[in-house]
């Protein structure tokens with residue numbers, strides 16, 4: 001099984017608290033939503049338990 005994080009499918013839910021998918025976050029980044037704060041405002045992601053911030057940051061850093 002492939003466990004490489006960078007190959008997670010786009011449907012992968014990054015933020016389980018808000019159900020925000022990797023695809024949604026990548027679409028926002030493509031539109032210039034380029035900071036964790038802005039992703040939070042746009043999706044609500046990272047406003048629950050906060051444990052997904054590292055995963056969102058990883059997508060931003062790509």
Ligand code: FES
Pocket residue numbers: 014015016017018045046047048049050051052053
């Ligand atoms: S998983 Fe994103 S705030 Fe909990």
